[in-house]
Amino acid sequence: METGSYxxxxxxxxxxxxxxxxxxxxxxxxxxxxxxxKNPWARELxxxxxxxxxxxxxxxxxxxxxxxxxxHIKPNDIVFCLVxxxxxxxRRARRKSFILDDGVVxxxxxxxxxxxxxxxxxAQHDWILQSAKKPGTLFIGYTDDELIxxxxxSEHIPHVRTLDDENGLANLERLLxxxxxxxxxxxxxxxxxxxxxxxxxxxxxxxxxxxxxxxLYRFIDTEEFQKVLNGDIAGxxxxxxxxxxxxxxxxxxxxxxxxxxxGSGKTVVAIHRTYHLYRQAQENNxxxxxxxxxxxxxxxxxxxxxxLAGEDELDPDHLEARTLHQWCAxxxxxxxxxxxxxxxxxxxxxxxxxxxxxxxSYDDLILWDRSPYFFRExxxxxxxxxxxxxxxxxxxxxxxxxxTPLRPRERQAVYAVYKQYQTILDDTGYxxxxxxxxxxxxxxxxxxxxxxxxxxxxxxxxxxFTEAAMLLINKLVPQQPNNMFLVGDGLQxxxxxxxxxxxxxxxxVGRSSILQKNYRNTEQILRAAHTMMERIVLDDMDDEVNAVxxxxxxxxxxxxxxxxxxxxxxxxxxxxAAHIAKLKxxxxxxxxxxxxxxxxxxxxxxxVQKNLGAHINLIEISTQPxxxxxxxxKYTTFHSAKGLEFKVxxxxxxxxxxxxxxxxxxxxRELEEYLARERRLLYVAMTRARDLxxxxxxxxxxxxxxxxxPETSMKRCVHD
Numbered sequence: 001m002e003t004g005s006y007x008x009x010x011x012x013x014x015x016x017x018x019x020x021x022x023x024x025x026x027x028x029x030x031x032x033x034x035x036x037x038k039n040p041w042a043r044e045l046x047x048x049x050x051x052x053x054x055x056x057x058x059x060x061x062x063x064x065x066x067x068x069x070x071x072h073i074k075p076n077d078i079v080f081c082l083v084x085x086x087x088x089x090x091r092r093a094r095r096k097s098f099i100l101d102d103g104v105v106x107x108x109x110x111x112x113x114x115x116x117x118x119x120x121x122x123a124q125h126d127w128i129l130q131s132a133k134k135p136g137t138l139f140i141g142y143t144d145d146e147l148i149x150x151x152x153x154s155e156h157i158p159h160v161r162t163l164d165d166e167n168g169l170a171n172l173e174r175l176l177x178x179x180x181x182x183x184x185x186x187x188x189x190x191x192x193x194x195x196x197x198x199x200x201x202x203x204x205x206x207x208x209x210x211x212x213x214x215x216l217y218r219f220i221d222t223e224e225f226q227k228v229l230n231g232d233i234a235g236x237x238x239x240x241x242x243x244x245x246x247x248x249x250x251x252x253x254x255x256x257x258x259x260x261x262x263g264s265g266k267t268v269v270a271i272h273r274t275y276h277l278y279r280q281a282q283e284n285n286x287x288x289x290x291x292x293x294x295x296x297x298x299x300x301x302x303x304x305x306x307x308l309a310g311e312d313e314l315d316p317d318h319l320e321a322r323t324l325h326q327w328c329a330x331x332x333x334x335x336x337x338x339x340x341x342x343x344x345x346x347x348x349x350x351x352x353x354x355x356x357x358x359x360x361s362y363d364d365l366i367l368w369d370r371s372p373y374f375f376r377e378x379x380x381x382x383x384x385x386x387x388x389x390x391x392x393x394x395x396x397x398x399x400x401x402x403x404t405p406l407r408p409r410e411r412q413a414v415y416a417v418y419k420q421y422q423t424i425l426d427d428t429g430y431x432x433x434x435x436x437x438x439x440x441x442x443x444x445x446x447x448x449x450x451x452x453x454x455x456x457x458x459x460x461x462x463x464x465f466t467e468a469a470m471l472l473i474n475k476l477v478p479q480q481p482n483n484m485f486l487v488g489d490g491l492q493x494x495x496x497x498x499x500x501x502x503x504x505x506x507x508x509v510g511r512s513s514i515l516q517k518n519y520r521n522t523e524q525i526l527r528a529a530h531t532m533m534e535r536i537v538l539d540d541m542d543d544e545v546n547a548v549x550x551x552x553x554x555x556x557x558x559x560x561x562x563x564x565x566x567x568x569x570x571x572x573x574x575x576x577a578a579h580i581a582k583l584k585x586x587x588x589x590x591x592x593x594x595x596x597x598x599x600x601x602x603x604x605x606x607x608v609q610k611n612l613g614a615h616i617n618l619i620e621i622s623t624q625p626x627x628x629x630x631x632x633x634k635y636t637t638f639h640s641a642k643g644l645e646f647k648v649x650x651x652x653x654x655x656x657x658x659x660x661x662x663x664x665x666x667x668x669r670e671l672e673e674y675l676a677r678e679r680r681l682l683y684v685a686m687t688r689a690r691d692l693x694x695x696x697x698x699x700x701x702x703x704x705x706x707x708x709x710p711e712t713s714m715k716r717c718v719h720d
Contacts, residue, residue, distance in 0.1 A: 005076055006037075006076050006077065006078050007076060007077045007078070007204075007207070007208070007218060007219075008037070008078055008080070008218070008219045008222070008225050009077065009078070009079045009080070009207055009212055009216055009217060009218040009219065010079070010080045010216070010217050010219070010225075010228070011079065011080065011081050011082065011107050011215055011216055012215040012216070012217075012239040013081065013082050013107070013215065014080045014081055014082050014083060015228075015239065017082050017083045017084060018083060018229075021066075021083070023587060023588030024588075025062065025063070025065075025066055026588070027588070028062050028063050028066070029062050029066065029068065029083055030229050032045065032060060032061070032062045032068055033068065033080070033229060034226075034229075036060055036068070036070070036078075037222060037225070040058070040060060040070065040072075040078065045060040045061055046059075046060065046061040047059070047060050048060075050069070050090060050093045050094065052094050052137075052165070053093045053094045053096065054071075054096060054097050054098065054197075055197070056071050056072045056073060056074070056200070057069065057070070057071050057081070057093055057096065058070055058071075058072060059089065059090070059093065062083065065085050065086060066083060066084065066085055066086065066089070067083070067084065067085075067086050067089040067090070068080065068082075068083045068089075069081045069082045069083070069084075069089055069090075069092070069093040069096075071096075071098065071107075073098075073200045073203050073204050073207075074200040075200075076204075077200075077203070077204045077207060079098075079107070079207075079216065081093070081096060081107065082096075087167060090165065091164040091165060094137055094164060094165065095109050095137055095164070096108070096109070097109075098198060098203055099198060100198050100202060100203070100206060101214070103206060103209075103210075104206055104210050104213045104214055105198075105203050105206035105207055105210070105212075105213035105214075105216060106213055106214040106215070106216075107213075107214075107215065107216060136161060136162045136163040136164040136168070137164050138160075138163040138164055138165060138168070138169070138187075138188055139160055139161065139163065139184075139187070142187075144157055147160060150180055150183045150184065151176070151177060151179060151180030151183065152176065152180060152184070156172070156175050156176070159172055159175070160172065160184070163188075165188065166185060166188040169181075169184060169185060169188050211308060212239075214240075214242055214245065215239060215241075215242075216239075217239055220307060224307060227629075240265070240268070240269070240272060241265070241517070241519075243515075244265055244268070244269050244272075244515070245272075247269050247273065247513055248269060248272040248273045248276050249276060251481060251482065252481060252482050252485075252511050253481050253511070254479070254480075254481060254483065254484075254507060254508075254511060255483060255484035255485075255486065255501075255506050255507065255508050255511065256482075256484065256485050256486065256508060256511040256512070256513075257486045257487075257488075257501065257508040257511065257512040257513070258270070258485070258486070258487045258488075258512075258513050258514075258515065259488065259489060259490075259512065259513070259514045259515070260487075260489055260514060260515030260516065261489065261515065261516055261517075261518055262489065262492060262518065262520070262521070262526075262529070262683070262684070262687035263518040263519055263520030263521050263526065263645075263687055264515035264516065264517055264518055264519065265515060265519055266460070266487045266488070266489065266515060267297075267460055267487065267643055269487070269515070270290070270458050270460050270485065270487045271290075271301060271304050271305060271308070272308070273458055273485050274288060274290045274301075274305060274319070274321075274458045274485075275305055275308040275309070277455070277456045277458070277482065277485075278305075278314075278318060278319045280455075281318045281319070281455050281456070282315060282318045284455070285318075286318065286454075286455035287317065287318050287319065287320065287453070287454050287455060288318065288319050288320075288454060288455055288456045288457070288458070289319075289320050289321075289322075289327070289454045289456070289457045289458070289476065290305075290319070290320065290321040290322075290457075290458045290460070291322060291323070291324050291327060291457060291458070291459045291460070291473065292323055292324075292459070292460040292461055292643070293323060293324060293460075293461045293464040293465060294323070294461065294464075294639070294640065294642050294643060295323050295325075295326075295623055296621060296622070296623060296628070296636075296640050296642075296643070296644070297323075297460065297461075297642075297643050298321045298322050298323055298326065298623075299623050299624060299625045300625050300628055300629075300643075300644075301321045301460075302314065302321045302625075303625040303629065305319070305321065324437070324465065324469055324472075324473075325433055325436050325437075327440075328436035328437055328439070328440040328472075329436060331440050331443070331444075332436070332439055332440055332443065335443060335447070335450060336439070336443045338439060338443070340431045340435060340436060340439065341429055341430045341431065342430065342431065342432070342433065343430055346425070346428060346430045347376075347425070347430070347432050348372065350421055350424040350425050350428070350430075351372050351375060351376055351379075351417075351421050352372055353420075353424055354375075354417045354418075354420035354421035354424060355368070355372060355375060355417055357420055358413060358416045358417045358420055361413075361416070362409070362412070362413040362416070365409065365410055365413055367406075367410050367413055367414070375414065375417055375418075375421075378414055378418075379414075379417070379418045379421065379434075380432070380434050380466075381466065382394070382397060383414075383415070383418050384432075384434035384435070384437075384438060384466075384468060385434065385466035385467055385468050385469075386466070386467050386468065386499075387438070387441070387467065387468040387471060391412065391415045394411055394414075394415050395408055395411050395412070395415075434466070434468070437466070437468050437469050437472055438468060440472055441468065441471060441472045441475070444472065444475050444476075445475070451475050451476070451478075452475075452476070452477055452478035453476060454476050454477050455477070455482075455483075456477060456482055456483055456484070456485065457473055457476050457477050457483070457484055457485075458484075458485045458487070459473060459484070459485070459486050459487065459488075460487045460488070460643070461487070461488055461492075461642070461643065462486045462487065462488035463488040463489060463490050463492060463493035464488075464493060466499065467499035467504055470499060470501070470504055470506065471504055474504070474505060474506055484506065486501070486506075486508070492642070492680060492683070492684050493677070493680060516552045517552040518552065520645055520687070520690055521556070521687055521689060521690060522556045522557055522558035522690070522691060523556065523557055523558075524557065524558055524559060524560045524561065524713070525558070525561055525686065525687070525689050525690075525693045526687065527713050528560065528561045528686065528693070528709050528713040528714050529683050529686040529687050531708060531709050531710065531713055532679065532682070532683060532686075532705055532706065532708050532709050533679065533680070533683050534708070535708065536676060536679065536680070558691055558692065559692065559715075560712075560713055560714055560715055561686070561689075561693035561694065561695065561713075561714050561715070562693070562694050562695070562714070562715045562716075562717065563654075563694075563695045563696075563697075563702055563706060563714055563715070563716045563717070564694065564695070564696045564697075564717045564718075564719060565696075565697050565698070565701075565702055565716075565717070565718050565719065566696065566697070566698040566719045567698065567699075567719070567720060568698055568699070569607060569698045569699065570611065571698065571719060572652060572653075572696045572697070572698040573607060573608070573610075573611030573612060573652075574611070575696065575719065576596065576611075576612065576650050576652065576694075576696060577611065577612050577615040577616070579650075579694065580594055580612075580615065580616055580633070580648075580650075581615065583648060583692070589647065589648060590631075591616050591617050591631060591632050591633045592630070592631050592632060592633065592634075593633075593646065593647040593648050594616070594633040594634070594646065594647070594648045594649075594650070595633065595634040595635065595636075595641065595644075595646035595648070595649050595650070595688065596608050596612065596618075596633065596634070596635040596649075596650045596652060597635070597636065597637070597638055597641050597649060597650070597651050597652070597685050597688065598635075598637060598638070598651070598652050598653050599637065599638050599653060599654075599678075599681070599682075599685075600637070600653070601637055604652055604653050605620075605635075605637075607652075608635050608652065609635075612633075612635075616632075616633045617631065617632040617633060618632060618633055618634075618635055619631075619632035619633065619634055619635075620634075620635055620636060621634050621635070621636040621640055621641070621644070628644060634646060638681050638682070638684060638685040639681075641684070641685060641688050642684055644688060645688055645689075645690055646688055646689060646690065647689075647690045647691045647692070648689065648690075648691060648692040648693075648694075649685070649686075649688050649689035649692070649693050649694070650694045650695075650696065651682075651685050651686065651693070651694070651695045651696070652696050652697075653696070653697060653698075654682070654695045654696065654697045654702055654703050654706070655697035655698065655699060655700045655701060655702055655703060656700060656701055656702070656703055656704055678705070679705050682703065682705055
């Protein structure tokens with residue numbers, strides 16, 4: 001029987017098993033899976049129905065030691081359940097049962113399903129199940145009294161309770177008399193568990209309706225399945241934990257907020273939530289909007305949403321995915337016939353001219369010792385970012401998040417610079433990025449019929465949005481249930497400024513959730529990153545200053561991150577190239593598994609291209625999803641890597657010369673806030689790594705941010 005028409009699903013447990021296999025065994029397993037996709041009943045695969053397991057559960061042979069366990073749901077569904085060495089695979093398979101929970105299919109342990117053999121149990125049996133390290137299924141339905149009547153002494157009952165099959169029973173033969181052993185062996189060989197059964201048609205219907213189920217994922221086609229096997233799609237993008245799934249499908253009476261540590265699946269929840277609301281919007285002829293800050297993420301989001309949609313094309317009449325600035329540009333062109341021109345060089349020149357023109361009127365201030373950088377950030381975050389329209393409002397503004405306080409006369413001078421800067425831009429026909437938001441807000445405010453144009457808006461990375469941006473977003477949806485789904489993490493805020501959701505009229509009280517478990521990184525990577533951040537306090541958009549939320553560490557383990565310091569940049573790059581080659585040769589990694597990240601595009605973009613391009617296929621991540629999901633090692637800045645993940649990450653140039661960038665005129669709280677942002681940015685870069693993390697530097701000491709990471713959490717090497 002060929003399986004070209006079979007639907008393929010995978011359990012999270014199978015994915016985790018596959019990831020933990022030795023590369024040699026994993027490659028054999030992948031070959032076996034590919035053969036199964038053509039015909040799981042092929043003789044060379046040795047398909048075998050597993051005795052004492054649920055109906056429809058089979059094994060296929062990987063090699064002499066390993067087996068793939070899978071479920072055949074008639075007529076045309078295959079679920080890959082687990083892969084393990086022979087004895088353990090069969091033991092685990094006998095404990096698996098497919099059940100329906102509120103119409104959603106779930107693969108569960110038999111101890112969770114009410115499985116019985118003869119309907120009898122007692123309190124001591126329950127105590128044994130709780131206390132045994134590995135409670136077995138072989139005698140799950142027999143009371144202690146029944147086992148004693150068979151000849152088992154009370155002191156040996158705990159051992160018998162741990163058994164799963166006759167192989168384990170053989171190990172206890174020396175403890176039992178012959179008659180007792182024969183009786184137990186007869187039960188082991190011929191006894192049969194009575195399991196909860198669900199009709200195949202109901203299981204198949206649930207897999208299709210829910211795109212899988214709890215800890216299950218149903219693939220849209222063989223091509224998508226193949227991408228997962230090749231590592232092109234990460235498991236966390238496919239599987240949802242039960243608490244994540246609840247957030248996706250939950251009905252909220254108003255705006256909802258999801259906070260979470262890095263790698264906790266916030267973006268995945270947002271994408272699944274978007275698809276869930278999109279399907280509802282299709283039925284009601286409405287539209288859903290997904291917004292994010294980074295310009296790399298919308299295309300990736302559409303890519304993943306398309307995978308959730310399967311063969312059905314996403315309908316642009318009911319779903320949009322854009323950055324906020326992309327949306328503003330589209331909205332202004334479409335409804336205001338306004339096209340804004342951006343030129344960073346013009347912006348800088350305009351700001352310098354404005355400072356030069358205003359300074360003589362306030363020449364007694366030391367304010368002018370500051371660089372144009374200060375004025376640019378103040379205008380962007382404290383004035384335009386807060387939607388300030390007059391000097392009095394600015395004089396009375398709480399500038400939280402802006403560092404060094406400004407006296408009233410200094411604020412007057414800054415506001416004068418802002419007004420002159422804006423005049424120069426307007427006269428030359430240019431604007432800055434903040435003007436996109438302000439113009440869009442004003443146009444929307446002037447046309448009430450355009451307000452509430454979306455049924456729901458899902459916003460990712462809200463910590464990087466300004467107050468003005470959130471005020472605009474709040475006008476895009478009606479005040480009704482499920483209108484806003486806001487996702488973010490204050491610890492990953494990499495832009496200055498801040499705001500409070502409640503203060504700007506977005507009430508999420510009672511509708512806020514925290515995701516604390518990390519699914520992406522190994523425990524060692526996450527621990528190193530978080531120990532660097534333990535002294536940081538953060539503004540989490542909720543009217544409070546919070547301590548850093550410590551994550552529930554990942555169950556995945558690996559080597560501690562490494563920091564390598566070199567005398568010359570050429571030596572730094574040569575080591576990166578050599579180590580990539582070593583990992584490819586000895587650990588089975590491929591080019592697409594690597595990413596090289598750097599804080600500043602200059603000089604490291606050209607440095608990476610020049611020194612690594614000859615050794616590996618390098619792809620710079622752009623707005624095209626293929627540059628992320630496709631082949632080739634990736635390279636990009638910390639900012640552009642936000643929201644992405646890679647198996648192996650090299651962070652280069654992590655020295656105090658480049659991180660933080662020298663801004664000598666900063667001092668006091670302003671410098672403190674700047675350094676805190678830079679620390680958070682390095683944290684973001686470090687938590688992009690799934691399996692392995694390496695940091696390198698040259699021409700001086702490594703970043704002092706790393707000094708807070710203890711020796712036990714980071715290996716340090718100096719290359720003279």
